[in-house]
Amino acid sequence: MTTTSTMDKADFKSKLLTHFDTFQRGAAQDNSPRTLSALQQDAFQHFRTLDLPTTRHEEWKYTNLRNLLQNDFSFATAREASALSAAELAPHLMEHGDANVLVFVNGFYRRDLSNLVSPVEELHVENIGQAREKYTEAIDKYFARVADYQKDVFTAMNTAISDNGAFIFVPANKVLQKPVYLYFITDATRGNVVSQPRNLYVLGRNSQATFVESFRTAGEYIGFTNVVTEVVTQENAVAEYYKIQNETANAHHIGTTQALQGRDSKFSSTTISLSGSLIRNNLNIVIDAENCESNLYGLYVLNGKTHVDNHTLVDHARPHSYSNELYKGILDGKSTGVFNGKIMVRPDAQKTNAFQTNRNIVLSPEAAMNTKPQLEIFADDVKCSHGATTGQLDEEMLFYLRSRGIGQKAAKALLMQAFAGDVLNHIRLEPVRNYVENVIQNRFHTNA
Amino acid sequence: MLSIRNLHAAIDGKEILKGLNLEVKAGEIHAIMGPNGSGKSTLASVLAGREEYEVTDGEVIYNGTDLLELSPEDRAREGIFLAFQYPVEIPGVSTTNFLKTAVNEVRKYRGQEPLDAVQFLTRMKEKMKLVNIDQALLSRSLNEGFSGGEKKRNEIFQLAMLEPKLAILDETDSGLDIDALRIVAEGVNKLRTRDNAVVLVTHYQRLLDYIVPDFVHVLYKGRIVKSGTKELALQLEEKGYDWIKEEVSA
Numbered sequence: 246m247t248t249t250s251t252m253d254k255a256d257f258k259s260k261l262l263t264h265f266d267t268f269q270r271g272a273a274q275d276n277s278p279r280t281l282s283a284l285q286q287d288a289f290q291h292f293r294t295l296d297l298p299t300t301r302h303e304e305w306k307y308t309n310l311r312n313l314l315q316n317d318f319s320f321a322t323a324r325e326a327s328a329l330s331a332a333e334l335a336p337h338l339m340e341h342g343d344a345n346v347l348v349f350v351n352g353f354y355r356r357d358l359s360n361l362v363s364p365v366e367e368l369h370v371e372n373i374g375q376a377r378e379k380y381t382e383a384i385d386k387y388f389a390r391v392a393d394y395q396k397d398v399f400t401a402m403n404t405a406i407s408d409n410g411a412f413i414f415v416p417a418n419k420v421l422q423k424p425v426y427l428y429f430i431t432d433a434t435r436g437n438v439v440s441q442p443r444n445l446y447v448l449g450r451n452s453q454a455t456f457v458e459s460f461r462t463a464g465e466y467i468g469f470t471n472v473v474t475e476v477v478t479q480e481n482a483v484a485e486y487y488k489i490q491n492e493t494a495n496a497h498h499i500g501t502t503q504a505l506q507g508r509d510s511k512f513s514s515t516t517i518s519l520s521g522s523l524i525r526n527n528l529n530i531v532i533d534a535e536n537c538e539s540n541l542y543g544l545y546v547l548n549g550k551t552h553v554d555n556h557t558l559v560d561h562a563r564p565h566s567y568s569n570e571l572y573k574g575i576l577d578g579k580s581t582g583v584f585n586g587k588i589m590v591r592p593d594a595q596k597t598n599a600f601q602t603n604r605n606i607v608l609s610p611e612a613a614m615n616t617k618p619q620l621e622i623f624a625d626d627v628k629c630s631h632g633a634t635t636g637q638l639d640e641e642m643l644f645y646l647r648s649r650g651i652g653q654k655a656a657k658a659l660l661m662q663a664f665a666g667d668v669l670n671h672i673r674l675e676p677v678r679n680y681v682e683n684v685i686q687n688r689f690h691t692n693a
Numbered sequence: 694m695l696s697i698r699n700l701h702a703a704i705d706g707k708e709i710l711k712g713l714n715l716e717v718k719a720g721e722i723h724a725i726m727g728p729n730g731s732g733k734s735t736l737a738s739v740l741a742g743r744e745e746y747e748v749t750d751g752e753v754i755y756n757g758t759d760l761l762e763l764s765p766e767d768r769a770r771e772g773i774f775l776a777f778q779y780p781v782e783i784p785g786v787s788t789t790n791f792l793k794t795a796v797n798e799v800r801k802y803r804g805q806e807p808l809d810a811v812q813f814l815t816r817m818k819e820k821m822k823l824v825n826i827d828q829a830l831l832s833r834s835l836n837e838g839f840s841g842g843e844k845k846r847n848e849i850f851q852l853a854m855l856e857p858k859l860a861i862l863d864e865t866d867s868g869l870d871i872d873a874l875r876i877v878a879e880g881v882n883k884l885r886t887r888d889n890a891v892v893l894v895t896h897y898q899r900l901l902d903y904i905v906p907d908f909v910h911v912l913y914k915g916r917i918v919k920s921g922t923k924e925l926a927l928q929l930e931e932k933g934y935d936w937i938k939e940e941v942s943a
Contacts, residue, residue, distance in 0.1 A: 645781040648741050649795040649851060650769035650802070659794060663785025663834075 257314040258297055261402065264320035265289055268406060282377075288394040288404035295398035307583045307615045308525055308554040313497045316467045318439045320406075327351050327432035329463065334358055337430060337461040341676040345370075345425040350432050352440035352470075353409045367419045368454075373443050374408030383414060383447050391445075391475040392503035397527075399499045403441050403473040410443035410472075413456070417449035417479075424455035424485075424674060429472065431496065434464030444474040448482035448510075455485040457677055462496035462521075472500040478510035480534075486514045487677055491684060492521030494549060501527040508534035515672055516572075518545040518553045519684050529558040532566045532594075543572035544668040546661075546685045547580035547612070554583035561594040564624075570601040573668050575661055576612035587619040588629060595624050601631040606638055606664060658689035694719050694756060694890050695859055701750035701915075702739045708749065709735040711915035717859070720887045724901055724926060725894045727912035728934045733894045734778060736912070737863040741775035742768050755859070769795075770802035772858030772889075776848040776865045783835040788847060789817070791835050792854050799855060820853040824880040842873035849880040856884075861892045866900040878903030898930035911937055 297314060298305040327350045334348060345368065348358035354372045361370060369380075377384045394401040415421050431440045448454055456476075462468040478484045490498060498521060504512045518524050530539050545553045559568045574582050584603045605614045618631040638660050646656035665685060672678040695717040702710040709732045717723055727733050739746050740753065742765035753760040760768060783791070796816075797807040808816065821828065824846050836844050845865050852860055862881070866874055881891060881904050893904060901909070901923060909926045911919040913934070918941050919925065929937075 639781075641781050642783050644743060644765060645777065645783065646791070646795075647765040648769055648775055648777075649791070649855065650766055650799040651791075651795050652766050652798060653764070655794060655798060656766075659786055659791065660783070663783065666785045 257318070260318070261320055261406075262293065265406060284389055285405050288389065288401045289406075291395050292398060292401035292405050295396075295401055297398055304556065304585070307581070308523070308552065310523075313469060313523055316437055316469070318437050318467070318469060320439055327434075329355070329358070329430060329432050331358055333463065334428070334430065337428060337459070337463070339426065339457075339459065339676045339680040341424075341426050341457075344423050347411050347425065347427045348430065349409065349411075349428065349440070349442050350430045351438050352407060352429075352442045354411075363421055363423050367415065367421045368425070369414040369416070371412045373410040373412045373445060376412035376445075380412065380414060384412070384445070387447060387475060387477050387505070388445055389475075391477065391505045391531075392473050392501055392529075397501065399471050400473050400501050403443055403471050407441040407443040409441075411446070412444070413446045413454075415448045415452040415454045415482075418451045419449070420452065421454035424457055426457045426459065429458065429460050429470060431460075431462040431468035431470050432464060433462055433466035433468040433493075433495065435466070437467040437469075439469045439471065441471045443472070445477070446474070446484070447477045448479060448484050450480045451482060452479075453483040455487075455674065457487040457489065457674065459489045460492060460496075460498060462493045465493075465495060467495050467497070468493070469497045470500070472498070474500070474502045476502065476504040476512065478504070478506050478512050480507040481509040482507065483511045484513070485673065486512065487672070487674065488514070488516045488526065489519075489677065489681065490517065490521055490524055491519040492524070494520070494522055494551075496521045498524045498526075500525070501529065504530045504539070506530065506532050506534060506537045506539065509536045510534070511538040513540040513542070513671075515542040515544075515668070516555065517543070517668075517681050518547070518555075519681070520547070520549070521551055521553070524551070524553045525556070526554070527556045527558075529560070530568070531560045531562065532568070533562045535563045535565045537563075537566040539566070539568040540671070541568070541570040541572070542668050542671045544665055544681075545572075545574040545576075545582055546665065546688065547574070547576050547582060548578035548688065549580060550578070551580045552582070553580075554585075556583075556585045558587045558589065559599060561588070561590045561597045561599060563593060564595045564597065566594065567598045568600070571668060572603045573664060574603075574605040574614060575608065575664065576605065576614055577608040579609070579611045581612065582614045584614070584616040584633070585619070586617070586631070587621070588631070590622040590624050590627050590629065592623045595626045597624060597627040597629070599627070599629045603633040604664075605635040606661070607635060608638070654690065658686070661689050662686065696754040697751070698754075699751035700736075700739070700748065700753060702735060702746050702748050704735070704746050709915055710739065712751070713912070713916055715910065715917060717890050717892060719858075719890055721908065722885070722891045722893065722904060722906045724906040724909045725892060725912050725917075726896070726898075726909060726926065726929060729896075731912045732915045733912055734863055737775055737778075737861050737894050740768075740773065740861055741765060766798070767802075769855070769857075770799050774852050774855055774857035774860045776845075776852060776860065776862040778863040778865075778867065780836050780844040780848055782837045782839075784837050786835050787833065788831040788835050792817070792851060795851075796854060816854065820850060823853050823883055824850045825876050826850050841868045842870065845869060845873065845877055846880075849877050853880060853884055858889050859892070860884075860889065861894065863894045864896060865893075866895055866897060874900065875903060898926045901926045913937060913941060
């Protein structure tokens with residue numbers, strides 16, 4: 246499916262600009278319900294002017310996109326590039342039992358592979374491109390208002406070009422009993438593919454819901470997922486959000502999850518990265534109301550040449566809120582990791598409690614971890630702390646286990662499981678926890 | 694069972710053991726005493742296989758095999774158990790889970806079927822009584838936040854679960870109050886058979902009131918300089934080590 250031009254090999258950006266023209270013309274010509282909004286036009290203008298980051302950009306210092314961006318992507322063919330069948334999808338699914346399942350292939354919604362089990366009083370789902378008609382207020386209020394496309398080139402690109410993804414609305418006072426599993430499959434079996442899903446989850450007052458985003462790539466070609474998810478928890482709502490990445494060695498992922506919390510709301514995020522080529526996760530939480538709770542958990546278990554970069558921001562703008570962040574990583578092989586955790590406490594945000602911990606175990610001399618906590622505190626009556634450590638497995642612990650007859654490999658596996666357990670124990674969905682535990686247990690027992 | 698001949702061992706280039714000899718037969722209890730810095734803990738560490746100690750000379754034969762050639766896990770699987778002076782805390786690993794892994798790895802090595810959950814629990818309950826240890830403690834992370842006495846009791850509990858042929862207790866009695874000491878000693882006594890042996894490394898004669906040794910050895914400057922029966926321990930308690938030091942330098 247890749248069209249390799251022997252003439253000028255256009256660079257990533259100019260190709261995307263050309264594609265956008267086609268996209269725009271297509272939107273004007275066919276009678277499809279999508280029309281480019283002023284907002285998309287605006288996002289496109291920002292994409293045009295913003296630079297694609299290099300390692301000279303402070304926020305991209307340790308994550309080099311050169312290899313990713315020099316790939317020859319065909320933007321136009323993502324939809325046609327896949328005929329993924331239910332049988333082909335099956336190996337990518339978790340054993341989640343009775344749950345809401347939404348499947349997106351190359352960024353496009355596949356109704357035929359999806360299944361909603363919750364009653365419509367609890368759960369409203371639309372493809373994001375068609376949601377405005379029915380959910381005008383929510384879309385106008387939140388879509389692309391939470392994630393900032395004016396500063397982030399990838400968010401701008403996603404906002405400009407994508408009208409596929411999940412719009413999920415949980416009405417006020419409803420507790421969504423069954424979680425929503427969203428599978429984002431990049432089907433690179435026939436060529437290099439860019440998929441750009443765009444999601445918005447709105448939890449009404451006093452509502453509660455759980456979302457699981459699972460990212461998978463099929464096929465041997467290069468896949469690039471550029472995803473943006475906006476989560477809004479209105480007053481007193483509770484959102485539990487999981488992002489699971491278990492990808493191929495040719496899979497690239499740049500994603501932004503942006504949460505906006507209303508008063509008394511609770512947002513818990515768990516980001517698990519297990520494999521892939523390059524993964525960049527931006528998780529930004531804006532607490533612009535009082536008495537909110539935010540939990541940010543992360544675990545990356547890496548080997549090969551996988552590179553994972555977690556950039557998080559918790560922005561405390563109002564008083565009396567609590568945020569707690571725990572990211573842990575185990576790096577083997579030639580893998581590299583980045584943790585950049587920023588906590589901002591604005592002058593108004595008195596009585597804030599904000600905690601952050603990042604712990605890493607580096608197993609191989611060729612693996613590396615860069616960690617950078619950033620605390621910016623402008624209020625004086627707050628409790629904040631951060632801590633970061635990077636080290637090897639504890640030799641004393643290892644010896645203790647071995648001295649009881651446990652072989653070196655099993656002893657290491659036991660210690661790594663215990664290390665990861667701090668994060669895994671926070672995963673309340675059993676199918677997700679089992680899935681992640683299986684992947685890492687297999688890895689510990691074969692590679693340790 | 695255990696035959697140590699002319700053992701020399703060093704750490705960071707500093708020689709600690711300087712020609713140690715010791716013979717332990719099945720069914721025997723040996724106490725190794727000595728002043729601080731004489732090499733007691735080094736001996737225990739070398740026998741358990743700590744890699745930071747370098748054996749520079751001599752040999753250790755355990756049931757006909759060269760012990761020093763075995764990895765720490767294989768020593769354990771062959772039936773050697775070291776009760777640590779300072780048991781390590783391991784967050785996130787419960788004692789139960791850890792012991793199940795250990796017991797079954799040892800069984801696998803010996804060509805035995807692994808214990809299933811029910812068999813394991815039965816065995817655990819039986820051994821828990823022996824050392825008066827609580828189920829709640831065993832469900833917690835291994836040694837994490839345990840008191841000194843709880844840690845030592847946990848060591849003896851592990852000993853009971855693993856049923857070693859040769860148990861080496863490295864200052865297990867240090868820092869224990871009399872009740873904890875009694876429990877630990879009782880545990881060791883109950884586990885004693887004609888086929889296994891115990892080496893007690895201790896600083897204090899008091900332990901030997903509860904676990905009666907067949908032999909008492911004095912370790913000084915890296916060698917065993919005097920051996921006797923339990924009366925020797927009483928003598929040491931009464932007179933200290935100075936007379937031994939004088940004997941050695943004379």
